[in-house]
Amino acid sequence: MSKYAFWPGCVARGAAPELYTSTLAVAEHLGMDLVELEAAACTGAGIISDGEPYLQDVLNARTMAMSEQMDLPLMDICSTCVGVHRLAAEKLRDVDYRIRINHHLAPEGIEYRGSADPRHLLWILLEDVGIDKINSMIKRPLEELNLGPFYGCYIVRPERTLDFDAHPTRRDSLEQLIDILGATTVTYDGMTKCCGFPILTTNKKNSLTMAGSHLDEAQSKGADALVTPCPLCHLNLDAQQPDAAKVIDRSLNLPILHVPQLMGLAMGIDPEKLGLTRHVVDTRNLLNKLGV
Amino acid sequence: MAQQEFIIQRYNPDTDESYEESFDVDVQPGQTLLDSLNQIKWEQDGTLSFRMSCRHAICGSCAMKVNGQSMLTCQTQVDAAVERGDPVRIGPMGNQNVVKDLVVDVTKFLQQFERAETWLEPYEDQEPPEKEYRQKVEEFDHWSHASTCIHCGACYSDCTVAAVDENFLGPAALAKAYRFVMDSRDSKREERLEYLSETQGGIWDCTRCYMCVQACPKDVLPMDAIMELRTLAIEAGHTNNHGARHHKGFAGGVRKRGRLDEMMLPVQSVGIGRLLTGQISAHKEMMDYTPGAIRLLKSRKLLTIAQRHGASAEGREQIQRIFDEVESEKHHHDVDADAFGAEFETAIGGH
Numbered sequence: 001m002s003k004y005a006f007w008p009g010c011v012a013r014g015a016a017p018e019l020y021t022s023t024l025a026v027a028e029h030l031g032m033d034l035v036e037l038e039a040a041a042c043t044g045a046g047i048i049s050d051g052e053p054y055l056q057d058v059l060n061a062r063t064m065a066m067s068e069q070m071d072l073p074l075m076d077i078c079s080t081c082v083g084v085h086r087l088a089a090e091k092l093r094d095v096d097y098r099i100r101i102n103h104h105l106a107p108e109g110i111e112y113r114g115s116a117d118p119r120h121l122l123w124i125l126l127e128d129v130g131i132d133k134i135n136s137m138i139k140r141p142l143e144e145l146n147l148g149p150f151y152g153c154y155i156v157r158p159e160r161t162l163d164f165d166a167h168p169t170r171r172d173s174l175e176q177l178i179d180i181l182g183a184t185t186v187t188y189d190g191m192t193k194c195c196g197f198p199i200l201t202t203n204k205k206n207s208l209t210m211a212g213s214h215l216d217e218a219q220s221k222g223a224d225a226l227v228t229p230c231p232l233c234h235l236n237l238d239a240q241q242p243d244a245a246k247v248i249d250r251s252l253n254l255p256i257l258h259v260p261q262l263m264g265l266a267m268g269i270d271p272e273k274l275g276l277t278r279h280v281v282d283t284r285n286l287l288n289k290l291g292v
Numbered sequence: 293m294a295q296q297e298f299i300i301q302r303y304n305p306d307t308d309e310s311y312e313e314s315f316d317v318d319v320q321p322g323q324t325l326l327d328s329l330n331q332i333k334w335e336q337d338g339t340l341s342f343r344m345s346c347r348h349a350i351c352g353s354c355a356m357k358v359n360g361q362s363m364l365t366c367q368t369q370v371d372a373a374v375e376r377g378d379p380v381r382i383g384p385m386g387n388q389n390v391v392k393d394l395v396v397d398v399t400k401f402l403q404q405f406e407r408a409e410t411w412l413e414p415y416e417d418q419e420p421p422e423k424e425y426r427q428k429v430e431e432f433d434h435w436s437h438a439s440t441c442i443h444c445g446a447c448y449s450d451c452t453v454a455a456v457d458e459n460f461l462g463p464a465a466l467a468k469a470y471r472f473v474m475d476s477r478d479s480k481r482e483e484r485l486e487y488l489s490e491t492q493g494g495i496w497d498c499t500r501c502y503m504c505v506q507a508c509p510k511d512v513l514p515m516d517a518i519m520e521l522r523t524l525a526i527e528a529g530h531t532n533n534h535g536a537r538h539h540k541g542f543a544g545g546v547r548k549r550g551r552l553d554e555m556m557l558p559v560q561s562v563g564i565g566r567l568l569t570g571q572i573s574a575h576k577e578m579m580d581y582t583p584g585a586i587r588l589l590k591s592r593k594l595l596t597i598a599q600r601h602g603a604s605a606e607g608r609e610q611i612q613r614i615f616d617e618v619e620s621e622k623h624h625h626d627v628d629a630d631a632f633g634a635e636f637e638t639a640i641g642g643h
Contacts, residue, residue: 010551010552010554010600011552011554013551013600013601014551014552014554014600014601015554015588015593016593017593038603038604038607039550039603039604039606039607039610040550040603040607041546041550041551041603041607041611041614042546042550042551042552044542044543044546045542045552046500046519047538047539047542047543048539048542048543048546049519049523050519050522050523050526050535050536050538050539051522051523051526051527051536051539051540051543052523052543052618053519053523054618055543055614055615055618058614058618059546059611059614062610062614104614104617104618107610107613108610153499153500153501153502153503154502157501157502157503157505157506158502158505158506159506189360193452193455193501193503194452194499194501194503196499198499198500198501199453199496199497199498199499201534201538201558201561201562202496202497202534202535202538202561203457203496203497203534204580206453206456206457206497209456209457210452210455210456210499213456239584239587239588239591239593240584242583242587243583243584278591278593279591280587280588280590280591280593
């Protein structure tokens with residue numbers, strides 16, 4: 001059984017509980033053993049580092065040290081978390097910086113040795129679980145669905161930090177997953193752009209114009225739904241969708257799925273268990289299309 | 293020699309017509325995209341318009357969108373572009389009006405530098421040095437990345453904020469402003485930090501999407517520069533704005549619970565002080581959050597936010613210890629920095 005140090009992130013344990021429950025359901029089906037890092041802190045999401053970059057690095061060094069101590073690979077389920085973890089890991093390759101940061105971990109009896117390789121569930125599905133295993137688990141291919149990928153910035157940029165050269169499959173991981181699960185990918189310009197969430201409280205109009213225009217573009221290209229590995233994107237694209245529609249003056253009705261929800265649907269897991277009834281944009285039409 | 297298909301986005305201003313046109317080009321190994329554009333212009337269609345000059349990634353003229361991402365066409369080989377999309381699609385830069393084919397009007401991009409006053413403002417009351425204004429090597433090393441900009445506009449072209457807001461200063465002008473904030477020969481550091489954090493379209497409007505870092509052909513790291521400007525602006529006391537309040541509220545929530553505090557964040561971002569003193573604009577902003585909160589309630593999410601999961605008790609204890617340690621360490625550094633500052637002032641004679 002494959003075992004992971006599991007960091008769910010704050011949003012999966014807060015405003016997007018359906019991401020958390022669907023992750024656990026899918027992991028159980030796939031025989032993945034997830035050991036949740038209960039004592040770990042928020043990654044800071046690039047917001048703590050706005051004023052205190054050093055503090056954010058300490059918090060993330062601590063989380064990565066925990067996974068080292070457990071001798072388990074670190075798994076994130078949020079584009080922002082995995083990006084911030086990897087940026088911290090990159091900075092902490094500098095030995096002198098690591099020594100300085102480790103002073104703050106010593107009282108807890110842990111040390112970051114610099115070996116962590118944080119990965120997103122989406123990558124782990126393709127890199128560890130593998131296409132064959134996923135194929136063997138599919139009970140209900142999603143052939144009826146046209147799905148638009150929505151990545152979330154930190155899982156596609158900066159490419160150097162994400163090690164795209166060594167792992168070229170990470171460039172189009174969502175398209176690959178959509179393809180494996182039997183659905184059709186709808187490509188559109190906005191799919192690797194910013195959802196606007198980071199500036200929702202600082203510049204709401206700009207934020208919702210971004211969300212709205214990507215949704216409108218995907219919808220007009222025939223997407224039945226979007227699928228995203230980022231719960232922050234999910235908040236702006238799903239929970240804010242009615243407001244985004246007003247800001248861009250278009251009619252929008254596009255369900256937004258989390259990656260494990262899509263996996264779960266194809267594996268025949270009950271939609272209620274996947275939290276598909278807990279979205280702001282109703283998923284009923286989508287489920288009807290699949291006949292569930 | 294192999295044949296390669298290019299799909300070029302064309303625009304004819306005389307007829308106001310936009311269309312895509314396909315060209316097949318015989319490509320040599322190692323050939324650049326710009327070589328291919330020249331080949332098309334010289335051998336197939338002399339009316340194709342694009343900017344170019346040095347062909348050595350120095351002049352910054354030939355930035356275009358290649359398979360959706362902005363880059364210098366003289367710096368990119370055809371093989372590399374094909375890996376990211378075949379046929380290779382070339383279009384004009386984004387976020388600016390197209391003049392003809394692959395040529396855009398860069399006026400708006402250049403105006404942002406004027407707005408941010410990105411030139412040296414020396415100390416007026418100081419005798420000019422005999423030879424040159426000197427900068428310490430270790431100081432320059434810290435920000436030299438931001439000094440290598442060639443004003444090609446690739447970052448602005450891919451900027452997700454510039455796409456929705458003409459007012460945004462943009463990555464290049466902000467990185468250039470950072471370069472002067474960091475330069476010890478510049479006398480306007482404080483004024484710059486205040487302007488950049490308070491003006492509309494300043495540092496707090498960046499989404500942190502990394503598009504500019506990815507697009508920049510010279511590793512200027514514009515976004516990193518913007519993030520450091522935020523830290524410097526907060527340290528300089530420019531905290532009466534949404535961005536700084538958002539940072540403070542976010543960090544405060546994590547210190548307390550080990551995790552993001554979604555319930556309190558909107559209130560903190562709007563500003564508890566502004567709300568308590570009855571500022572109408574602040575209350576209006578809070579009202580804007582109400583429909584969203586009702587939707588979350590309906591989708592049974594608000595309940596789980598209320599029961600939101602913090603870090604374990606042991607975890608929280610350690611997280612608070614770390615916050616406190618870093619905070620007190622910072623004060624020690626401030627004392628060190630003051631001592632360094634005094635020494636530095638003596639060295640340069642009074643500033």
